[in-house]
Amino acid sequence: MDFKQVQNLVAEDMQGVNAAIRQYLHSDVALINEMANYIIRSGGKRLRPILAVLCARACGYKGDKHFLAAAIIEFIHTATLLHDDVVDESSMRRGNETANSIWGNETTVLVGDFVFSRSFEMMVDVGEMRVMDILARASNTIAEGEVMQLLNCNDPETTEESYMTVIQSKTAKLFEAACQLGAILSEQTNNIEQACADYGMYIGTAFQLKDDLLDYQASTEETGKNLGDDLAEGKPTLPLIYALKNSNGSKAAMIRQAIINGGRENMDEILQVIDDTDAIAYTENIAIQQAQFARQQIEILPANKYKDALLGLADFTIERKN
Numbered sequence: 001m002d003f004k005q006v007q008n009l010v011a012e013d014m015q016g017v018n019a020a021i022r023q024y025l026h027s028d029v030a031l032i033n034e035m036a037n038y039i040i041r042s043g044g045k046r047l048r049p050i051l052a053v054l055c056a057r058a059c060g061y062k063g064d065k066h067f068l069a070a071a072i073i074e075f076i077h078t079a080t081l082l083h084d085d086v087v088d089e090s091s092m093r094r095g096n097e098t099a100n101s102i103w104g105n106e107t108t109v110l111v112g113d114f115v116f117s118r119s120f121e122m123m124v125d126v127g128e129m130r131v132m133d134i135l136a137r138a139s140n141t142i143a144e145g146e147v148m149q150l151l152n153c154n155d156p157e158t159t160e161e162s163y164m165t166v167i168q169s170k171t172a173k174l175f176e177a178a179c180q181l182g183a184i185l186s187e188q189t190n191n192i193e194q195a196c197a198d199y200g201m202y203i204g205t206a207f208q209l210k211d212d213l214l215d216y217q218a219s220t221e222e223t224g225k226n227l228g229d230d231l232a233e234g235k236p237t238l239p240l241i242y243a244l245k246n247s248n249g250s251k252a253a254m255i256r257q258a259i260i261n262g263g264r265e266n267m268d269e270i271l272q273v274i275d276d277t278d279a280i281a282y283t284e285n286i287a288i289q290q291a292q293f294a295r296q297q298i299e300i301l302p303a304n305k306y307k308d309a310l311l312g313l314a315d316f317t318i319e320r321k322n
Helices: 003-009 011-025 030-042 047-058 065-087 099-103 105-126 129-152 160-185 190-217 238-245 249-261 267-276 279-300 305-319
Strands: none
Touching (some): 003 047, 003 305, 011 030, 011 047, 011 065, 011 105, 030 099, 030 105, 047 065, 047 160, 047 190, 047 305, 065 099, 065 105, 065 129, 105 129, 129 160, 190 238, 190 279, 190 305, 238 249, 238 267, 238 279, 249 267, 267 279, 279 305
């Protein structure tokens, strides 16, 4: 099942999710509404809320609380993106200008705070203590991951282990929470709940690995971002970490300086070192492995079209071009 088919499968459910997003993003403050509408129009795949919906349906859920749970996931994700773009001084996301490049850093941070705090209001409205527990813990882990990533910036001594800890915290944790919520709302057994959570962690890890690969592979037209943004920000992602580890002499020195200083100087030469050391293939293989682990976790789920969609998303995660 490809991504378009997955979207078609959950189209009716996502109408409910989008209605919840519009309802809870509304504010009496005109500027918040203006920015919120811009964020909604900017789109995105809505992959995380889709996962929440799919896991709920795959587990046999028949209610409507998954609309709100999925919307909360999207709110937390949106808030982190708004803050990330300020921290990273990003000017483009999904082919559009970032909020901070239009309204400025101060406004963007404050609106991010509004979106994040509104998500906690929504958790109360779901009325499930375990949902609140999972999301509160996930939010804390995501924040820790962002701080760890900041500490790794411009540090050429960053290890593969440290990198994996960061992406599992800042990215995969929200995927994990989204999938776990579906099982919780369905009142599934601990085994199935853990299987859904683990699926989310693995697919979220694969997703971030692919994102980091695309930073060195894809064009601006494909990704909606500038090629080499991670390098320009001094972020040592896995392709760069592996290339540095497996090069020496002037090539290793060049990569170390690129990480320390940031910027796009020597980009072509660094891309060549990444290619020469098979860093892309190494990262791709780990992403494929993570996606395979994700598939294995949900073998426990009953056979249905929503499980098929979850399996299809594991493929999409590593095959996508943006």
